[in-house]
Amino acid sequence: MGDNADDFRAHVRDWYEANATRRGATDPWAVNVQTDPGDAVAHFEACRAWQGRLHEAGLMGIAWPSEFGGGGGEPWMSRIEREIAREYEEGTGFVGASTAMIGPALLRHGSDEQKRVFLPKLLSAELTFCQLFSEPGAGSDLASLSTRADHDGDDFVVTGQKVWNSAAQHADWAFLLVRSDPNAPKHRGITFLLVDMATPGIEVRPLVQINRSAHFNEVFLSDVRIPVTNVIGEVDDGWAVARTVLANEAAFIGGGPKTPASENLRTLAEQADRSGDPTVRQELAAIISREHIAGWMGEQIQQAIRRGDMPPIDPGLIKLMTAQNRVRTGNLAMELQGPAASCGEASQTLWSQAELYGRFSISIGGGTNEVLRNNLGERVLGLPREPGYAKDQPWREIPR
Numbered sequence: 001m002g003d004n005a006d007d008f009r010a011h012v013r014d015w016y017e018a019n020a021t022r023r024g025a026t027d028p029w030a031v032n033v034q035t036d037p038g039d040a041v042a043h044f045e046a047c048r049a050w051q052g053r054l055h056e057a058g059l060m061g062i063a064w065p066s067e068f069g070g071g072g073g074e075p076w077m078s079r080i081e082r083e084i085a086r087e088y089e090e091g092t093g094f095v096g097a098s099t100a101m102i103g104p105a106l107l108r109h110g111s112d113e114q115k116r117v118f119l120p121k122l123l124s125a126e127l128t129f130c131q132l133f134s135e136p137g138a139g140s141d142l143a144s145l146s147t148r149a150d151h152d153g154d155d156f157v158v159t160g161q162k163v164w165n166s167a168a169q170h171a172d173w174a175f176l177l178v179r180s181d182p183n184a185p186k187h188r189g190i191t192f193l194l195v196d197m198a199t200p201g202i203e204v205r206p207l208v209q210i211n212r213s214a215h216f217n218e219v220f221l222s223d224v225r226i227p228v229t230n231v232i233g234e235v236d237d238g239w240a241v242a243r244t245v246l247a248n249e250a251a252f253i254g255g256g257p258k259t260p261a262s263e264n265l266r267t268l269a270e271q272a273d274r275s276g277d278p279t280v281r282q283e284l285a286a287i288i289s290r291e292h293i294a295g296w297m298g299e300q301i302q303q304a305i306r307r308g309d310m311p312p313i314d315p316g317l318i319k320l321m322t323a324q325n326r327v328r329t330g331n332l333a334m335e336l337q338g339p340a341a342s343c344g345e346a347s348q349t350l351w352s353q354a355e356l357y358g359r360f361s362i363s364i365g366g367g368t369n370e371v372l373r374n375n376l377g378e379r380v381l382g383l384p385r386e387p388g389y390a391k392d393q394p395w396r397e398i399p400r
């Protein structure tokens with residue numbers, strides 16, 4: 001593998017040409033929704049296998065330290081690999097998404113031993129992870145979470161309920177937030193744990209959505225024993241680790257799909273004979289521009305993350321923009337196809353419906369639009385903080 005950009009690009013291109021399928025060779029209208037549980041498992045395992053192959057080829061964690069299974073390369077190498085990967089069909093799906101969430105948090109907050117144990121298996125997808133953060137009473141206000149963890153010898157004993165946990169029915173392990181000190185202020189009594197999903201006391205119940213797929217789950221934890229050695233960062237200081245995960249999650253969700261929706265929208269405009277319609281052209285131009293802007297912002301954030309720096313742009317901004325783009329693309333798809341697009345099973349129709357309904361999941365998962373706007377107002381614009389509880393009030397005394 002060469003160490004200048006041209007050599008590296010050629011090397012990655014050769015590998016993808018030999019191992020992957022060029023985008024466009026398959027159905028551009030295919031939607032990533034599995035309504036059959038068997039298909040969902042097959043899809044998850046295909047993502048795992050693809051990540052494993054990328055890792056074998058030295059194309060996962062390119063800029064991560066080599067002693068922890070990474071490539072020890074430069075951040076620009078990851079950028080080149082991502083650019084090329086977008087031109088091919090195969091993807092790492094949720095497996096890659098969770099790697100992007102927990103990997104940087106482990107690199108930043110994990111002990112050397114934890115990095116040695118988990119990072120190589122994370123990159124190769126031998127171990128896949130889901131996120132057990134949200135609870136029925138703690139979503140936007142995540143720090144009010146109440147899943148309880150009692151210290152008992154070398155273990156924490158954990159009891160509580162989590163909800164909306166993507167891919168928890170497939171993942172081998174989870175990263176979990178628990179309330180370890182109810183007497184501390186709410187952000188200070190939280191611990192961040194890794195847990196094997198096969199541990200006794202964990203029950204996963206898939207939640208079937210309106211489109212008949214089960215993207216996420218409820219997870220019940222009853223006296224689950226988790227070794228204290230699985231704590232990432234310090235006991236009671238898990239909020240710092242959670243923030244790293246959430247920043248990476250927002251950046252990843254905002255990173256955008258491989259295929260920009262505008263490509264299909266252009267086809268729909270041609271089919272409807274409306275490519276020359278000024279209102280359609282104006283909306284298409286806005287969507288294409290916004291896709292590019294979101295892509296550039298995403299790349300700047302990813303570059304900083306790969307270097308281990310703080311992102312130069314608040315990741316919430318790009319997540320918000322991506323959610324707003326989805327509203328525009330769904331609306332335009334429906335307008336171009338007319339009322340017929342709201343029912344029917346043709347692939348273009350199903351794609352348009354997914355584009356329309358997708359606005360809900362993207363504007364809630366990883367932080368709702370309203371909450372992201374609050375955060376941006378406070379962190380970026382310097383607006384006064386939301387009125388709320390007293391900062392030093394013990395969690396136990398805060399009304400819920």
Ligand SMILES: Cc1cc2nc3c(=O)[nH]c(=O)nc-3n(C[C@H](O)[C@H](O)[C@H](O)COP(=O)(O)OP(=O)(O)OC[C@H]3O[C@@H](n4cnc5c(N)ncnc54)[C@H](O)[C@@H]3O)c2cc1C
Binds near residue numbers: 136165366370
């Ligand atoms: C597709 C998807 C995948 C997800 N995956 C996971 C996962 O893998 N793991 C996990 O732990 N969680 C996951 N979640 C859960 C997600 O993080 C929460 O749904 C989200 O944080 C919102 O919390 P909530 O649902 O409890 O809504 P609430 O917090 O109850 O919000 C309800 C409404 O009130 C508004 N609101 C709340 N607070 C404020 C405020 N201060 N100011 C203004 N408006 C406010 C919100 O914007 C929203 O409109 C997922 C969600 C989705 C949609």
